[in-house]
Amino acid sequence: MSRYLIRRFLFLLFVLWVVSILTFLIFVKLPPGNPAVRAAGRTQTPETIAAAKAALGLDKPVWVQYWRFAKGLIPWPGFFLNRQVYFSWSNFVPVRQQIVGRLPVTIVLAVGAGIIWLLMGIPIGVISAIKRRTLADRAGMLFALFGVSAPQFWLAYVLLFVFWYKLHLAPSSGIPIGMGVWSAVLHGRFILPWITLALTYSAFYVRILRSSMIETLDEDFVRTARAKGLSERRVIIRHALRVSITPVITLLGIDLGYLLGGAIIVENVFNLQGVGQFSIQALFTNDFPAVMGVTVLAALFIIVANLVVDVVYAFLDPRVRYT
Amino acid sequence: MKRHARLLALAASIALAAAACGGGGGGNKSNQTPQAGLKKGGVLRIGLASDVHQALDPGREYYTIGWEFLKCCLARTLLAFNFLGPNEKGNDLAPDLATGLPESSSDGLTWTFHIRPDVHYAPPLQNVTVTAQDFIRALMRVADSKVAASYPFYYSAIQGFDDFSAGKAKTISGLSAPDPATLQVRLANPVGYLPYVFTLSASSPVPPSPSDASAPLGVATGHDQNYGQFVVSSGPYMWKGADKIDFSKPADQQAGPPGFQAGKSYVLVRNPSWKASTDPLRKANIDEIDVTVGGTVADLTKKIEAGELDTMDALPAPEGIRDYATNPDLKPFIHSDPTFGTWYINMNTAMPPFDDIHVRKAMNWVVDKSGLLRLVGGSIQGPIATHAIPDSMVPSLKGYDPYSTPNHSGDAAKAKQEMAQSKYDTNHDGVCDASACKNVLMVIDQTDPQPKMSALIQQNIEQIGISVNMKQFQTTTMYTKCETATERVPTCPSEGWYADFADPYAFVTGLFSSVSLTPSCCDDSLMGATTAQLKEWKYSNTTPTPSIDDQLNACVPMLGAQREQCYANIDKALMENVVPWVPYRFANQVVITSKRVQNYHLDASTGWISLSQLALAGGA
Numbered sequence: 001m002s003r004y005l006i007r008r009f010l011f012l013l014f015v016l017w018v019v020s021i022l023t024f025l026i027f028v029k030l031p032p033g034n035p036a037v038r039a040a041g042r043t044q045t046p047e048t049i050a051a052a053k054a055a056l057g058l059d060k061p062v063w064v065q066y067w068r069f070a071k072g073l074i075p076w077p078g079f080f081l082n083r084q085v086y087f088s089w090s091n092f093v094p095v096r097q098q099i100v101g102r103l104p105v106t107i108v109l110a111v112g113a114g115i116i117w118l119l120m121g122i123p124i125g126v127i128s129a130i131k132r133r134t135l136a137d138r139a140g141m142l143f144a145l146f147g148v149s150a151p152q153f154w155l156a157y158v159l160l161f162v163f164w165y166k167l168h169l170a171p172s173s174g175i176p177i178g179m180g181v182w183s184a185v186l187h188g189r190f191i192l193p194w195i196t197l198a199l200t201y202s203a204f205y206v207r208i209l210r211s212s213m214i215e216t217l218d219e220d221f222v223r224t225a226r227a228k229g230l231s232e233r234r235v236i237i238r239h240a241l242r243v244s245i246t247p248v249i250t251l252l253g254i255d256l257g258y259l260l261g262g263a264i265i266v267e268n269v270f271n272l273q274g275v276g277q278f279s280i281q282a283l284f285t286n287d288f289p290a291v292m293g294v295t296v297l298a299a300l301f302i303i304v305a306n307l308v309v310d311v312v313y314a315f316l317d318p319r320v321r322y323t
Numbered sequence: 324m325k326r327h328a329r330l331l332a333l334a335a336s337i338a339l340a341a342a343a344c345g346g347g348g349g350g351n352k353s354n355q356t357p358q359a360g361l362k363k364g365g366v367l368r369i370g371l372a373s374d375v376h377q378a379l380d381p382g383r384e385y386y387t388i389g390w391e392f393l394k395c396c397l398a399r400t401l402l403a404f405n406f407l408g409p410n411e412k413g414n415d416l417a418p419d420l421a422t423g424l425p426e427s428s429s430d431g432l433t434w435t436f437h438i439r440p441d442v443h444y445a446p447p448l449q450n451v452t453v454t455a456q457d458f459i460r461a462l463m464r465v466a467d468s469k470v471a472a473s474y475p476f477y478y479s480a481i482q483g484f485d486d487f488s489a490g491k492a493k494t495i496s497g498l499s500a501p502d503p504a505t506l507q508v509r510l511a512n513p514v515g516y517l518p519y520v521f522t523l524s525a526s527s528p529v530p531p532s533p534s535d536a537s538a539p540l541g542v543a544t545g546h547d548q549n550y551g552q553f554v555v556s557s558g559p560y561m562w563k564g565a566d567k568i569d570f571s572k573p574a575d576q577q578a579g580p581p582g583f584q585a586g587k588s589y590v591l592v593r594n595p596s597w598k599a600s601t602d603p604l605r606k607a608n609i610d611e612i613d614v615t616v617g618g619t620v621a622d623l624t625k626k627i628e629a630g631e632l633d634t635m636d637a638l639p640a641p642e643g644i645r646d647y648a649t650n651p652d653l654k655p656f657i658h659s660d661p662t663f664g665t666w667y668i669n670m671n672t673a674m675p676p677f678d679d680i681h682v683r684k685a686m687n688w689v690v691d692k693s694g695l696l697r698l699v700g701g702s703i704q705g706p707i708a709t710h711a712i713p714d715s716m717v718p719s720l721k722g723y724d725p726y727s728t729p730n731h732s733g734d735a736a737k738a739k740q741e742m743a744q745s746k747y748d749t750n751h752d753g754v755c756d757a758s759a760c761k762n763v764l765m766v767i768d769q770t771d772p773q774p775k776m777s778a779l780i781q782q783n784i785e786q787i788g789i790s791v792n793m794k795q796f797q798t799t800t801m802y803t804k805c806e807t808a809t810e811r812v813p814t815c816p817s818e819g820w821y822a823d824f825a826d827p828y829a830f831v832t833g834l835f836s837s838v839s840l841t842p843s844c845c846d847d848s849l850m851g852a853t854t855a856q857l858k859e860w861k862y863s864n865t866t867p868t869p870s871i872d873d874q875l876n877a878c879v880p881m882l883g884a885q886r887e888q889c890y891a892n893i894d895k896a897l898m899e900n901v902v903p904w905v906p907y908r909f910a911n912q913v914v915i916t917s918k919r920v921q922n923y924h925l926d927a928s929t930g931w932i933s934l935s936q937l938a939l940a941g942g943a
Binding site (some may be wrong): 045047048051052088090091092093098101102157160161165172173174177268269271273277278281284285286 | 373374376377378380468469471489548549551579584585586587588590613615616617618619621622625626629631797799841
């Protein structure tokens with residue numbers, strides 16, 4: 001197990017390194033235009049542009065420039081998202097400060113939605129699998145089709161229009177100034193965003209779990225369990241579901257990792273001031289330090305989530321062994 | 324000079340398709356009569372779909388809405404305006420932190436300002452009064468290259484300003500404070516626009532540092548790019564919690580106020596040091612201004628209708644405009660007022676086929692301006708532009724239309740007559756037949772309705788033989804491409820330009836003077852480019868482009884009616900002798916407000932809602 005973890009950790013570092021190279025190329029070296037011109041402000045002279053170039057380290061060799069950027073990815077005090085490099089060109093505050101301030105909103109959004117879509121997706125997937133070709137199965141698949149097909153922004157607007165604007169059953173978008181994240185949760189400010197995410201994500205889970213479960217129910221060990229006289233409930237939940245759920249866990253890890261990097265559409269439509277909203281603001285204003293910070297953070301979340309998922313496999317599926 | 328056009332373009336375009344829907348006209352001409360019985364108090368709630376540009380740093384902020392927060396609320400200046408619309412004397416200079424308009428010496432080189440006594444800064448510097456030295460400090464900050472201020476060129480005429488900026492001097496020799504209540508400004512050469520530059524927030528006073536009286540930039544020391552949150556207010560409001568800022572600490576250890584959450588929210592509360600008796604211009608009816616950043620235009624519109632917000636920075640979506648234009652209950656809450664802006668098709672005078680004046684004139688004849696206005700939303704968005712400088716700045720130009728066509732719909736016959744004289748029309752049939760007219764690169768804004776407008780222009784100019792290769796970009800990228808000489812873009816039809824202040828100097832200099840041929844901005848038509856510059860930028864035609872530098876320079880020292888006439892002549896020279904543009908719309912600012920908002924006025928000096936005049940129904 002420990003050898004496996006070390007190997008995965010080294011792989012994590014390798015992937016992060018690749019991401020850092022790509023991010024550096026995409027956001028520092030490839031964009032048309034000179035970042036120094038952008039940083040020099042509106043009124044420029046060759047001298048001010050040269051000064052900005054020096055301040056940004058763009059007058060140094062490429063490998064020095066890369067190191068300046070890459071050391072901001074090392075999770076070590078003074079290095080990680082350091083303000084010398086990761087300083088917003090739009091808000092003029094350290095990117096780390098922006099991300100840290102916004103992360104709680106994104107975490108609450110992602111985790112809350114994750115819980116809801118699991119609570120929706122797992123039962124529907126299981127019922128669809130064990131009651132194949134019945135009305136319940138068709139209804140489950142219809143739900144899945146709707147969730148997969150409905151664009152998130154459309155669903156978000158429809159929910160807002162119906163439940164806030166027309167029926168006044170839910171609060172409007174955003175978190176009022178001065179209201180903390182937990183208070184916002186208690187005031188129902190996350191309900192519609194959670195539902196929007198959950199409806200779209202749970203649809204995938206229903207389909208995956210259904211097919212995985214159908215496959216598992218035909219396995220020998222399930223037949224054996226039934227032959228031993230276990231109750232159908234015990235067979236389904238303790239044996240079949242435990243094995244079938246591994247692809248769901250994989251997906252959950254990736255989805256949560258992805259969402260922690262920012263649920264861009266939902267955060268924007270519901271004006272939740274999370275990491276996703278920050279990244280889109282940064283993109284629109286060509287705020288490259290902020291975009292780089294968010295990109296790398298999102299990559300980190302996805303990679304770590306994958307690692308966690310791999311470890312969790314062992315506890316869920318007795319057939320998995322780490323070597 | 325080109326303040327905020329980009330975001331306005333974005334904001335406008337988001338809504339514009341409303342155009343056809345809302346139809347022409349409409350729009351409340353603002354409830355401009357001050358209402359009796361306005362109450363003080365209440366919290367004004369503003370939603371910004373886009374954030375301010377430079378984190379509200381007075382020296383750097385360059386966005387309509389950012390300017391309004393500074394001018395209304397935080398950063399008083401020596402001179403100002405009455406914070407009303409262009410039709411309400413909003414262009415007339417008025418003393419603000421000065422006791423009166425400045426006295427000018429007979430040679431126009433020395434200007435003297437007397438500072439209003441007993442004006443105190445906001446806490447934590449409530450015991451500090453505004454003095455002449457604070458303005459010198461502000462201008463030193465503008466000149467400091469590390470700050471990268473947005474418009475230092477306006478102050479270049481001050482003796483020694485450029486030397487200080489270049490690091491050749493330790494002070495600005497043209498600025499002196501003979502006593503704490505007197506500021507003397509000595510110019511290197513006379514400039515008629517000088518009083519106006521003391522209305523800009525960059526010149527707002529910067530108090531001394533409480534821990535280091537010798538710090539040249541006072542409390543702004545160390546805040547080269549983020550002074551916005553540390554501004555010590557001289558206006559009626561301050562950032563919530565600003566009174567807790569500890570200026571005795573080094574700049575990087577100072578904590579910003581909780582009322583300033585960059586990119587998320589801004590909260591302004593009353594400045595206890597402010598006294599109405601020392602500020603005749605601002606009503607300051609509202610107790611608090613809450614600003615949230617983010618959200619979609621559609622959502623913000625619904626919130627205004629539902630009374631959760633009072634206004635926003637963008638126009639509503641098309642259906643929103645339609646609601647406001649047709650619903651009698653809502654109509655009083657959509658406001659449309661003239662600004663100092665013009666929308667135009669830019670033509671690069673160094674790029675074929677626009678290096679030929681006959682082609683540029685033919686463009687002016689053939690474009691269907693009323694069609695463009697329809698697509699953009701109708702007359703609520705402003706009247707058709709028949710020349711460059713807005714009528715609101717040079718009223719004597721009203722009615723001047725050198726390319727008059729029936730209903731402003733374009734005249735293909737006249738366009739062909741003009742084109743026939745061009746070297747690019749070899750058989751002189753009025754249709755360009757040279758390869759230079761084929762596949763001409765046209766860089767446009769991708770935001771609706773600009774692509775539709777560009778398609779109409781494309782159709783129009785095909786009649787004179789010009790075909791285009793249209794490339795769409797996000798608003799900011801579009802401006803960057805069009806403004807960068809080395810991009811060699813022949814034409815850009817999605818550009819807008821807004822002056823920084825009511826003087827025409829602020830409109831024309833940045834656009835048409837060769838001094839604006841900087842690496843990135845803003846002489847997009849490349850007027851006044853030399854052969855050497857064109858070679859450096861790799862243009863195939865290196866013939867120097869037309870220049871009006873001499874005429875521009877001649878207007879600078881003039882005053883009064885002579886000055887207005889001088890700029891009127893410049894407009895005529897532009898339209899008839901140079902023709903770098905097809906102007907098609909003088910910009911109106913369109914704003915919606917909630918039903919709570921009373922005493923709405925446009926602030927001509929910023930082009931947005933006059934926050935200092937607003938009141939809320941019922942007050943608190």
